Amino acid sequence: MTNSLDNSGNVRAWLMPGLLLLSLAGCHLARERSVTNNGLPDRYAIELGQLIIRSDVPLQRDEPLLDELQDLREEIIATLELNSPRRPVVVHLFANEEHYTKYMRAAFPNLPPRRAFFVGSPTELGVYAFWGDNVEEDLRHEYTHGVLHASLKTVPLWLDEGLAEYFETTRGGSGRLHPEHARRLALAVSNGWRPDLSRLEKLEDVAQMQRADYQESWAWVHYLLHEAPDGSEVLVDYCQELAQTSNPPQFETQLRPLFPDAELRLTSYITMVLRTE
Ligand SMILES: [Zn+2]
Incomplete structure:
Protein backbone atom coordinates (compact mmCIF):
# COMPACT_ATOMS: atom_id res chain seq x y z
CA MET A 1 0.00 0.00 0.00
CA THR A 2 2.65 2.55 1.01
CA ASN A 3 1.47 5.33 -1.19
CA SER A 4 -1.43 3.50 -2.54
CA LEU A 5 -3.79 4.00 0.32
CA ASP A 6 -3.29 7.71 0.30
CA ASN A 7 -2.84 8.38 -3.34
CA SER A 8 -4.23 5.54 -5.14
CA GLY A 9 -6.67 3.11 -5.57
CA ASN A 10 -7.03 0.76 -2.84
CA VAL A 11 -10.65 1.17 -3.46
CA ARG A 12 -12.98 -1.26 -5.00
CA ALA A 13 -16.34 -0.40 -6.34
CA TRP A 14 -19.25 -2.51 -7.29
CA LEU A 15 -21.39 -1.25 -10.05
CA MET A 16 -24.99 -2.31 -9.99
CA PRO A 17 -27.54 -1.36 -12.59
CA GLY A 18 -28.51 2.19 -11.81
CA LEU A 19 -26.50 2.29 -8.63
CA LEU A 20 -22.89 2.59 -7.79
CA LEU A 21 -22.02 0.72 -4.67
CA LEU A 22 -18.59 1.51 -3.32
CA SER A 23 -17.37 -1.84 -2.20
CA LEU A 24 -19.33 -4.98 -2.36
CA ALA A 25 -20.42 -5.25 1.18
CA GLY A 26 -22.34 -2.06 1.03
CA CYS A 27 -21.31 1.49 1.53
CA HIS A 28 -21.94 4.62 -0.37
CA LEU A 29 -24.82 4.56 -2.69
CA ALA A 30 -24.55 6.93 -5.54
CA ARG A 31 -26.16 7.45 -8.83
CA GLU A 32 -24.42 5.96 -11.77
CA ARG A 33 -23.91 8.33 -14.57
CA SER A 34 -24.32 6.79 -17.95
CA VAL A 35 -21.01 5.25 -18.78
CA THR A 36 -19.92 5.51 -22.34
CA ASN A 37 -16.79 4.38 -24.04
CA ASN A 38 -15.84 7.97 -24.69
CA GLY A 39 -12.33 8.40 -23.48
CA LEU A 40 -11.70 4.74 -22.66
CA PRO A 41 -8.39 3.45 -23.95
CA ASP A 42 -8.95 1.74 -27.28
CA ARG A 43 -5.75 1.99 -29.30
CA TYR A 44 -4.36 -1.40 -28.33
CA ALA A 45 -6.16 -4.55 -27.27
CA ILE A 46 -4.56 -7.72 -26.00
CA GLU A 47 -6.47 -10.79 -24.90
CA LEU A 48 -4.61 -13.31 -22.79
CA GLY A 49 -7.24 -15.79 -21.72
CA GLN A 50 -9.09 -14.30 -18.79
CA LEU A 51 -6.98 -11.14 -18.87
CA ILE A 52 -8.02 -8.51 -21.37
CA ILE A 53 -6.02 -5.31 -21.74
CA ARG A 54 -7.34 -2.24 -23.49
CA SER A 55 -4.65 0.36 -23.57
CA ASP A 56 -3.55 3.63 -25.04
CA VAL A 57 0.01 2.57 -24.29
CA PRO A 58 1.66 0.32 -26.84
CA LEU A 59 2.08 -3.02 -25.10
CA GLN A 60 3.40 -6.25 -26.50
CA ARG A 61 1.86 -9.57 -25.64
CA ASP A 62 5.14 -10.55 -23.99
CA GLU A 63 5.32 -7.40 -21.90
CA PRO A 64 6.81 -8.49 -18.55
CA LEU A 65 3.99 -6.77 -16.68
CA LEU A 66 1.40 -8.86 -18.50
CA ASP A 67 3.36 -12.02 -17.77
CA GLU A 68 3.47 -10.99 -14.15
CA LEU A 69 -0.30 -10.46 -13.99
CA GLN A 70 -0.93 -13.87 -15.51
CA ASP A 71 1.46 -15.45 -13.03
CA LEU A 72 -0.25 -13.52 -10.26
CA ARG A 73 -3.64 -14.90 -11.25
CA GLU A 74 -2.24 -18.44 -11.09
CA GLU A 75 -0.64 -17.74 -7.74
CA ILE A 76 -3.89 -16.35 -6.29
CA ILE A 77 -5.83 -19.36 -7.57
CA ALA A 78 -3.24 -21.80 -6.23
CA THR A 79 -2.83 -20.08 -2.86
CA LEU A 80 -6.55 -19.92 -2.15
CA GLU A 81 -7.43 -23.05 -4.13
CA LEU A 82 -10.03 -21.10 -6.06
CA ASN A 83 -12.05 -22.53 -8.87
CA SER A 84 -10.99 -21.12 -12.20
CA PRO A 85 -12.34 -17.60 -12.57
CA ARG A 86 -15.70 -17.62 -14.30
CA ARG A 87 -15.30 -14.22 -15.89
CA PRO A 88 -12.48 -12.27 -17.51
CA VAL A 89 -11.03 -9.13 -15.98
CA VAL A 90 -10.69 -6.16 -18.31
CA VAL A 91 -7.86 -3.74 -17.63
CA HIS A 92 -8.42 -0.24 -19.00
CA LEU A 93 -4.94 1.25 -19.09
CA PHE A 94 -4.78 4.96 -19.81
CA ALA A 95 -1.66 6.57 -21.24
CA ASN A 96 -1.40 9.14 -18.49
CA GLU A 97 -3.00 10.42 -15.32
CA GLU A 98 -4.72 13.32 -17.05
CA HIS A 99 -6.70 11.09 -19.42
CA TYR A 100 -7.48 8.66 -16.63
CA THR A 101 -8.73 11.38 -14.30
CA LYS A 102 -10.83 12.99 -16.98
CA TYR A 103 -12.51 9.72 -17.81
CA MET A 104 -13.11 8.68 -14.21
CA ARG A 105 -14.64 12.04 -13.30
CA ALA A 106 -17.03 11.78 -16.21
CA ALA A 107 -17.91 8.11 -15.89
CA PHE A 108 -17.91 7.74 -12.11
CA PRO A 109 -18.46 11.23 -10.71
CA ASN A 110 -19.17 9.94 -7.23
CA LEU A 111 -15.95 8.02 -6.81
CA PRO A 112 -13.21 9.71 -4.83
CA PRO A 113 -10.03 10.56 -6.70
CA ARG A 114 -7.72 7.56 -6.61
CA ARG A 115 -4.82 6.32 -8.63
CA ALA A 116 -6.59 3.17 -9.75
CA PHE A 117 -9.90 1.42 -9.32
CA PHE A 118 -11.53 -1.94 -9.56
CA VAL A 119 -15.13 -1.68 -10.64
CA GLY A 120 -17.20 -4.81 -10.80
CA SER A 121 -20.52 -4.87 -12.58
CA PRO A 122 -22.81 -7.56 -13.93
CA THR A 123 -21.35 -6.89 -17.37
CA GLU A 124 -17.67 -6.37 -16.61
CA LEU A 125 -15.00 -6.80 -13.99
CA GLY A 126 -12.98 -3.71 -14.84
CA VAL A 127 -9.67 -2.33 -13.64
CA TYR A 128 -8.94 1.33 -14.38
CA ALA A 129 -5.38 2.58 -14.11
CA PHE A 130 -2.86 4.74 -15.89
CA TRP A 131 0.71 4.23 -16.99
CA GLY A 132 3.02 5.77 -14.42
CA ASP A 133 5.58 5.06 -11.75
CA ASN A 134 3.21 2.96 -9.69
CA VAL A 135 1.43 1.11 -12.46
CA GLU A 136 2.81 -2.29 -11.55
CA GLU A 137 1.78 -2.10 -7.91
CA ASP A 138 -1.59 -0.59 -8.85
CA LEU A 139 -2.34 -3.33 -11.36
CA ARG A 140 -1.28 -6.10 -9.01
CA HIS A 141 -3.60 -4.67 -6.34
CA GLU A 142 -6.63 -4.04 -8.53
CA TYR A 143 -6.21 -7.20 -10.59
CA THR A 144 -6.23 -9.19 -7.35
CA HIS A 145 -9.69 -7.76 -6.64
CA GLY A 146 -10.66 -8.76 -10.17
CA VAL A 147 -9.50 -12.37 -9.83
CA LEU A 148 -11.22 -12.73 -6.45
CA HIS A 149 -14.50 -11.34 -7.73
CA ALA A 150 -14.28 -13.48 -10.86
CA SER A 151 -14.08 -16.59 -8.69
CA LEU A 152 -16.14 -15.87 -5.59
CA LYS A 153 -19.73 -14.83 -5.00
CA THR A 154 -18.71 -12.28 -2.43
CA VAL A 155 -15.56 -11.10 -0.69
CA PRO A 156 -15.74 -9.40 2.73
CA LEU A 157 -14.14 -5.99 2.64
ZN1 LIG B 1 -8.25 -2.36 -2.99
Missing part, protein backbone atom coordinates in the same frame (compact mmCIF):
# COMPACT_ATOMS: atom_id res chain seq x y z
CA TRP A 158 -11.30 -6.73 5.09
CA LEU A 159 -10.32 -9.88 3.21
CA ASP A 160 -10.65 -8.27 -0.21
CA GLU A 161 -8.29 -5.48 0.76
CA GLY A 162 -6.02 -7.70 2.85
CA LEU A 163 -5.44 -10.02 -0.09
CA ALA A 164 -5.03 -7.12 -2.54
CA GLU A 165 -2.45 -5.54 -0.22
CA TYR A 166 -0.74 -8.92 0.08
CA PHE A 167 -0.53 -9.58 -3.65
CA GLU A 168 0.33 -6.00 -4.66
CA THR A 169 3.81 -6.53 -3.26
CA THR A 170 6.46 -8.17 -5.35
CA ARG A 171 6.95 -11.82 -4.63
CA GLY A 172 10.72 -11.56 -4.16
CA GLY A 173 12.55 -13.34 -1.41
CA SER A 174 10.65 -11.74 1.45
CA GLY A 175 7.43 -13.66 1.03
CA ARG A 176 5.24 -10.75 0.01
CA LEU A 177 6.30 -8.74 2.98
CA HIS A 178 4.97 -5.20 2.94
CA PRO A 179 7.78 -3.29 4.66
CA GLU A 180 5.74 -0.13 5.22
CA HIS A 181 2.85 -2.06 6.78
CA ALA A 182 5.22 -4.14 8.89
CA ARG A 183 7.00 -1.06 10.19
CA ARG A 184 3.82 0.83 11.00
CA LEU A 185 2.20 -2.19 12.65
CA ALA A 186 5.22 -2.76 14.89
CA LEU A 187 5.15 0.89 15.87
CA ALA A 188 1.42 0.73 16.57
CA VAL A 189 1.85 -2.33 18.79
CA SER A 190 4.62 -0.58 20.72
CA ASN A 191 2.16 2.26 21.29
CA GLY A 192 -0.45 -0.07 22.69
CA TRP A 193 -2.54 -0.87 19.62
CA ARG A 194 -3.85 -4.42 19.32
CA PRO A 195 -5.50 -6.21 16.38
CA ASP A 196 -9.22 -6.88 16.62
CA LEU A 197 -10.66 -9.19 13.99
CA SER A 198 -14.22 -8.75 15.16
CA ARG A 199 -13.98 -4.99 14.72
CA LEU A 200 -12.28 -5.33 11.35
CA GLU A 201 -15.00 -7.64 10.06
CA LYS A 202 -17.64 -5.06 10.90
CA LEU A 203 -16.23 -2.63 8.35
CA GLU A 204 -18.46 -2.81 5.34
CA ASP A 205 -17.78 0.50 3.67
CA VAL A 206 -14.47 1.19 2.02
CA ALA A 207 -14.84 4.80 3.12
CA GLN A 208 -14.62 3.56 6.72
CA MET A 209 -11.31 1.88 6.13
CA GLN A 210 -8.34 3.82 7.37
CA ARG A 211 -4.69 3.14 6.70
CA ALA A 212 -4.49 1.13 9.93
CA ASP A 213 -7.32 -1.10 8.74
CA TYR A 214 -5.51 -1.90 5.48
CA GLN A 215 -2.40 -2.68 7.50
CA GLU A 216 -4.29 -4.94 9.88
CA SER A 217 -6.07 -6.71 7.02
CA TRP A 218 -2.72 -7.36 5.36
CA ALA A 219 -1.27 -8.61 8.66
CA TRP A 220 -4.07 -11.16 9.17
CA VAL A 221 -3.61 -12.48 5.64
CA HIS A 222 0.17 -12.63 6.01
CA TYR A 223 -0.08 -14.34 9.39
CA LEU A 224 -2.55 -16.92 8.12
CA LEU A 225 -0.57 -17.74 4.99
CA HIS A 226 2.91 -17.72 6.50
CA GLU A 227 2.74 -18.52 10.20
CA ALA A 228 -0.48 -19.81 11.70
CA PRO A 229 -0.61 -23.62 11.86
CA ASP A 230 -3.31 -24.63 9.38
CA GLY A 231 -3.89 -20.93 8.69
CA SER A 232 -3.83 -21.47 4.93
CA GLU A 233 -6.41 -24.24 5.26
CA VAL A 234 -8.73 -21.99 7.26
CA LEU A 235 -8.45 -19.32 4.59
CA VAL A 236 -8.92 -21.83 1.78
CA ASP A 237 -12.00 -23.31 3.45
CA TYR A 238 -13.43 -19.84 3.95
CA CYS A 239 -12.90 -19.01 0.28
CA GLN A 240 -14.83 -22.13 -0.60
CA GLU A 241 -17.71 -20.75 1.47
CA LEU A 242 -17.40 -17.46 -0.39
CA ALA A 243 -17.65 -19.34 -3.67
CA GLN A 244 -20.90 -20.95 -2.55
CA THR A 245 -22.81 -18.20 -0.83
CA SER A 246 -23.29 -14.46 -0.93
CA ASN A 247 -24.10 -14.51 2.77
CA PRO A 248 -21.06 -16.13 4.38
CA PRO A 249 -20.43 -16.58 8.10
CA GLN A 250 -18.02 -14.26 9.84
CA PHE A 251 -14.45 -15.39 9.37
CA GLU A 252 -13.98 -15.07 13.11
CA THR A 253 -16.37 -17.97 13.72
CA GLN A 254 -14.12 -20.17 11.57
CA LEU A 255 -10.87 -18.99 13.12
CA ARG A 256 -11.76 -18.76 16.81
CA PRO A 257 -12.15 -22.51 17.49
CA LEU A 258 -8.59 -23.03 16.26
CA PHE A 259 -7.10 -19.88 17.72
CA PRO A 260 -9.05 -18.55 20.70
CA ASP A 261 -6.11 -16.19 21.22
CA ALA A 262 -5.74 -15.16 17.58
CA GLU A 263 -5.18 -11.47 18.35
CA LEU A 264 -2.43 -12.30 20.83
CA ARG A 265 -0.77 -14.55 18.27
CA LEU A 266 -0.96 -11.89 15.59
CA THR A 267 0.49 -9.31 17.97
CA SER A 268 3.44 -11.62 18.63
CA TYR A 269 3.86 -12.23 14.91
CA ILE A 270 3.99 -8.49 14.27
CA THR A 271 6.57 -7.83 16.96
CA MET A 272 8.65 -11.00 16.70
CA VAL A 273 8.60 -11.75 12.97
CA LEU A 274 7.32 -8.96 10.75
CA ARG A 275 9.35 -6.27 12.46
CA THR A 276 12.58 -8.09 11.89
CA GLU A 277 11.98 -9.27 8.31
